Amino acid sequence: MQELRKNIITREWVIIAKDRGKRPDDFCKIQDKEPKSREEIIKSCPFCPGNEGMINDEILVLKDTNSANYAGWSIKAVQNKYPALLNNIEFKKSSEGIYYIFAGAGKHEVIIESPDHFTDIPFMPPEHVKNLISVYYQRYSALMTEKQLKHIVIFRNHGPSAGTSLLHPHSQLIATPVIPKEVFLDSEGSELYYEYEEACPYCKIIEFEDQSGDRIVCENDSFITINPFFSRFSYETWILPRRHNASFSQINLKETEDLSKILQETLLRLYNCLKDPSYNLTLHSIMAPEWQSKSYHWHFQIIPRLTTPAGFELGTGMYINTTAPEDAAKYLASAQ
């Protein structure tokens, strides 16, 4: 049974998903390689058309009546078959001696981005990527009204070094009954910045980067993609909306279209520059009632998985980045 346990020192919560527990030997096994032929791949992939029996309940389906798409759907949100948090249990606190526990209640959804196993975001039709952003928006908005959820994160693991187990293009959504540590620190940090500087730090960054130009990868009317001045990882890349808003739930139609364009362009530049690197893409956004915050600013972060954080990083939370963000931006901006 899943549960949340609290670190009594730092007050951070950890999800213990015991159901997925393994015996020690399971960690030593070499994983099966993806079968070789195109047909074998499709046959064994739970997200490919024809294998609907392998996946859990559908939550949302975008139909596609285009006769060339025999699947009949273009994007789907489904329940995760191996959820980190459970949909159907009571939100409740308990304790064990000096420790605190929260039932592992929450949401864990999978967004299957396309029936096509082999075409990733940079190469999807632009209209399709716009629909994907719209599905992100619909699921985010639907869950934002559930009172017992405190945070929603949408993320995408791409490639073997990014912790993905399935190669079919997909995103995930996890909604938690507590505020995760980094979200709390980002949100608290931006509030403090506002108190001192009378401005949202993200708005200040956008303004400064626009002037400087040294760390811009690409941009359009509504968004700017940069390698942040204080990047923790080589080629860490942020996509920021120019209009101040704390919550992704407040995105408008023009921004939805511009986001789909800049997401596709940013991922294509990473693909070309770094030869299809593994990466994690994560939505950073806060929910109601804080969505009216003047200091927080929703955005996407992309972390290419080019190097392995080691003892120093894990032990201190301080990162060593071997690529100057200015160099990363120069290479990405010139990689068409």
Add this chain to the structure above:
Amino acid sequence: MQELRKNIITREWVIIAKDRGKRPDDFCKIQDKEPKSREEIIKSCPFCPGNEGMINDEILVLKDTNSANYAGWSIKAVQNKYPALLNNIEFKKSSEGIYYIFAGAGKHEVIIESPDHFTDIPFMPPEHVKNLISVYYQRYSALMTEKQLKHIVIFRNHGPSAGTSLLHPHSQLIATPVIPKEVFLDSEGSELYYEYEEACPYCKIIEFEDQSGDRIVCENDSFITINPFFSRFSYETWILPRRHNASFSQINLKETEDLSKILQETLLRLYNCLKDPSYNLTLHSIMAPEWQSKSYHWHFQIIPRLTTPAGFELGTGMYINTTAPEDAAKYLASAQ
């Protein structure tokens, strides 16, 4: 040139080590495999005897006059040839527009644990491991008096998934001119706990785990090894001194001996249980003047690298652990 850059939102510092910068293609190259024969390995390893010309200046050398050890030394601390922070530059702050920069001044040392390339800690003579702990102590104490250093971390990356580039048994020491994020959070969190509970949280954990017994891996007079109740990672393992002390610099002779024993036993149990897993070992300890803290408690953390943190973890700082700490402790305690 190395520099520290501050995240203006979270106030965390990042080390940008541009000297080690790579072109995008460098991330795509497949790394050379370690040469096959024992002789070839020794010949190309900068830490093996005979290759002293490959490494930087020696800081400390434990001599060994045992005639069976032709190297003449048993443990060495040397300057890191590719330092994350520089030894010989001025501590100074600057800014770039809205951002703050600190010169990349600090220490980055390598502790070569033995002349023997092939024998890791679990299989070293017990006396040798005691000498290693003593070298840790000597380097920690020597740097603790340098006023401009704010934190010292000693760590050890073992195995291919732990971010190590050299297989010869070695540890590293990095001293930073700022307090790293996690160190600040741990120390602040333990202070708050003390304010509410009138006790060090680590002392409370040791007391509770001793009573419960559910998460003990092994123990001796001075130390206890547990899988913490709120483990973020599968088989996350902590070695805690029973005597309250905030700083490793206050270790006594009996504790040095007992630490060497429990470190060796803990690493042997991990080796046997998980078939020589990759792991990061990190010292958590604070420097003067805070070393008299009643709330912080020095210890070692071992993070086996069995799974890959993905978008959820990187985006939220919240971890999903698929092994209940109670199960991990049961397996480790029975793995002789």
